[in-house]
Amino acid sequence: MENQDGFVPVLEEKELGEGKMKLVSVEGTPVLFIKQYGQIFAVDNRCPHQGCGLSGGTLDALVIVCPCHDWRFDLRTGEYEAEPAFKLKKYDWKVKSEKIWVQLEEET
Ligand code: FES
Numbered sequence: 001m002e003n004q005d006g007f008v009p010v011l012e013e014k015e016l017g018e019g020k021m022k023l024v025s026v027e028g029t030p031v032l033f034i035k036q037y038g039q040i041f042a043v044d045n046r047c048p049h050q051g052c053g054l055s056g057g058t059l060d061a062l063v064i065v066c067p068c069h070d071w072r073f074d075l076r077t078g079e080y081e082a083e084p085a086f087k088l089k090k091y092d093w094k095v096k097s098e099k100i101w102v103q104l105e106e107e108t
Contacts, residue, residue, distance in 0.1 A: 007094060007101035016040065016100065023055040026102055030055075031091060033100065034075060036062055041075040042102050044089035048080070054088075064088075 010024045011033060022033045023045055030045035032055050043064070045054050052068035059065075063072045063081070072081045073088040080086035092103040 006103045006105060007092075007096075008103075009096075009099040009101050011100040013095055013098050013100055019059065021055055021059070023053075026104060029104055031102055031104075033093075033102075034059065034064065036075065039075075040093060040095075040100065042091040042093040042100075043073075043075070043078065044091070047071065048086050048088055 008026060010026055011022060016022050016033050016035045018035055018038065020035055024031050024033060032043050032045040034041045036059060043054070047054055047066045047068065049066065049069060049071050052066055054064055054066055056067040057065050062075045064075060065072050073079065074081060078088040078090045092105070094101050
């Protein structure tokens with residue numbers, strides 16, 4: 001199921017609890033959904049450093065910490081705190097009909 005703007009439904013909105021992460025494979029791409037302070041973020045699960053799965057990491061306010069080498073990425077921008085040129089890929093998402101939809105094209 002896909003509509004013309006490229007968004008695909010992946011989760012019931014209520015499946016993503018506050019302070020939680022949920023890993024979903026979207027057309028073969030591992031997308032990690034996170035809800036913090038009522039805000040939803042959709043990011044690539046693969047760390048831009050060496051590809052570790054961020055779903056095994058931890059949340060620290062609006063930062064996700066990679067489990068492999070503790071790189072810290074700001075969920076709002078995707079930037080690695082120590083070197084903003086390293087960016088976590090973020091995806092556009094929306095809520096419609098109580099579902100979370102994601103678009104696999106990168107946010108601009
Ligand atoms: S793979 Fe994520 S910090 Fe190294």
